[in-house]
Amino acid sequence: MTATAIAETDTGVQTLDMTETPLREVNETLQAQSASTNQTRFVIENPRGSHAVAVGLDAPIEVTVKGSTGYYCAGMNKQATVHVTGSVGPGVAENMMSGTVIIDGDASQYAGATGHGGLLVVKGNASSRCGISMKGIDIVVHGNIGHMSAFMAQKGNLVVLGDAGDALGDSLYEARLFVRGKVKSLGADCIEKEMRPEHIALLRDLLDRAGADAKPEEFTRYGSARKLYNFNIDHAGDY
Amino acid sequence: MCGIVGLFLKNPDLRPQLGEMLTDMLITMTDRGPDSAGIAIYGDGDDGLKVTVQSDTPQESFDGLDAALSAALGADVTMRVVDTHAVLSIPDGARDAAVAFLEDRGLRIMGLGxxxxxxxxxxxxxxxxxxxxxxxxxxxxxxxxxRMATESAVTTLGAHPFSTAEDQCLVHNGSLSNHNQMRRVLTQKGFPPKTENDTEVAACYISSRIAEGANLGQALEGTLDDLDGFFTFVMGTKNGFGVVRDPIACKPAVMAETDDYVAFGSEYRAFADLPGIEAARVWEPEPATVYFWER
Structure with missing residues (x-):
């Protein structure tokens, strides 16, 4: 790390400018922070659509990425809060374990894929395969989501303030899906379900944490019909 | 994996900078496609027709080519040699004779328009x-x-863009699975692909549809019905360009628009140096949806 690559300001925010600091150094700096670090706030400038920005973090730090990123931003995140002021490419917060990832713009395909925990907030739209195979992550999308979202989603909550594309929740396990707008079509074994008080309470908390201005009562819940869990010879054609 | 970039200028003042802007975009996409690279560039139409030809032995192939072609056509031909390529300007109406002459000399026709x-x-x-x-x-x-080659060899003729009709060209990220069947269909219809490449089949398909009376939008929509496989296509025409992605849409695409231009990229990285990109409208083209811009 060169001395000139890091500009430390009076406010304790460390700035990493990607026009001067290579991606690996940026990520190594962020990944080197421990749970007891005194340096908790970072700003990444000029990401210019780079791939794998702020990946593999494992400390309670706050990282603001000023601009738009490419593939796999904030992948495998643990504990950290990553805030991207622009849009992100495919695979944002893929396999997130904990922490928070906030995208001010849009997210490309498979946002939050396979995520085990934490909260992913997309303030714009997310495209296809949002939350595919999610395993405990909470995802809140302020806009719309694309086709095949929550495919084989196992656990966690996907909240969509806008509309959902084709084949929502295809082959769904136990993830809960909440959509305020229209759903173009439901995937195999995904059905509409009643909103009970515990779902309203869960959704209110998620919307609140995601800074979303929406009432839980406006949403419809979708979940698994659980008919694909066991092989049924009469439904052989459905598999 | 391949990389695609496209730029359609709305502000004529930027025209002298088109090559500069597009080249930066192209180089940014190197790690998506290190095998070969190509560009189709649309200038102001002159009178007559431009034929771009390629040769692996340009010095001897292009030596005296303009004079020989002029003599063969009985008309003035001008030639601009650019490395392994030469752009020949021929009179309208001399197309078939010129193509036959050039192919007879072993030159590869890259495109006409x-x-x-x-x-x-x-x-x-x-x-x-x-x-x-x-x-x-x-x-x-x-x-x-x-290009990162998958469906055919790494050769000049396997590089994109593919042009199968005047002023039309196609670039592709993806791979088609029914291109052999389509090749037979198109050959029967009189639009035979010249190479083993799957993208050229798609280019021939679109050209055939346009020749049959479809407009650019209809021809691109036809790819959704008749071509099987993965694709993000960007199609260039004399007046503009069109974009279509297959319904699965796993091949990436992003677009940006300002008052000055419309830009296409496989990734946002390709836009990083464009003027005014911070304030541009940036979006991902929807699957199975045709977009086009024409002047």
Whole structure:
């Protein structure tokens, strides 16, 4: 790390400018922070659509990425809060374990894929395969989501303030899906379900944490019909 | 994996900078496609027709080519040699005779058109750009491609863009699975692909639909019904360009629009140096949806 690559300001925010600091150094700096670090706030400038920005973090730090990123931003995140002021490419917060990832713009395909925990907030739209195979992550999308979202989603909550594309929740396990707008079509074994008080309470908390201005009562819940869990010879054609 | 870039200028003042802007975009997409690179660039249409030809032995192939072609056609032909390519300007109506003459001399026809020129070669995008001095080229719109080969060999003829009709070209990220069947269908219809490449089949398909009376939008929509496989296509025409992605849409695509231009990229990275990109409208084209811009 060169001395000139890091500009430390009076406010304790460390700035990493990607026009001067290579991606690996940026990520190594962020990944080197421990749970007891005194340096908790970072700003990444000029990401210019780079791939794998702020990946593999494992400390309670706050990282603001000023601009738009490419593939796999904030992948495998643990504990950290990553805030991207622009849009992100495919695979944002893929396999997130904990922490928070906030995208001010849009997210490309498979946002939050396979995520085990934490909260992913997309303030714009997310495209296809949002939350595919999610395993405990909470995802809140302020806009719309694309086709095949929550495919084989196992656990966690996907909240969509806008509309959902084709084949929502295809082959769904136990993830809960909440959509305020229209759903173009439901995937195999995904059905509409009643909103009970515990779902309203869960959704209110998620919307609140995601800074979303929406009432839980406006949403419809979708979940698994659980008919694909066991092989049924009469439904052989459905598999 | 391949990289696609496209730029359609709305502000005519930017035309001299088209090559500069497009070259930076193209080089940014190097790690999506290091095998070969190509560009189709659309300038102001002159009178007559431009034929872009390629030769592996340009010095001997292009020596005296303009004089020989002029004599054969009985008309004035001008020639501009650009590395392994030469752009020949021929009179309207001399197309068939000129193509027959050039092919007879063993030259490869890269494309024909009133305003389109195509330059493509094997190699890293920055090397290809330098060979052709792409940065110095001006024009109204252009499409570039960096190829990571899957469906056919790494050769000049396997590089994109593919042109199968005047002023039309196609670039592709993806792979088609029914191209052999389509090749037979198109050959029967009189639009035979010349190479083993799947993208050329798609280009022939679109050209055939346009020849049958479809407009650009209809022809691109037809790819959704008749072509099987993965694709993000960007199609160039004399007046603009069109974009379509297959319904699964796993091949990436992003677009940006300002008052000055419409830009296409496989990734946002390709836009990072464009003027005013911070304030541009940036979005991902929807699956199975045709977009086009024409002047």
């Amino acid at each position: 009133a305003s389109m020129e195509i330059f493509k070669e094997v190699g890293l995008p920055h090397e290809v750009a330098a060979r052709f001095d792409l940065r110095a080229m001006g024009g109204s719109h252009g499409i570039g491609h960096t």
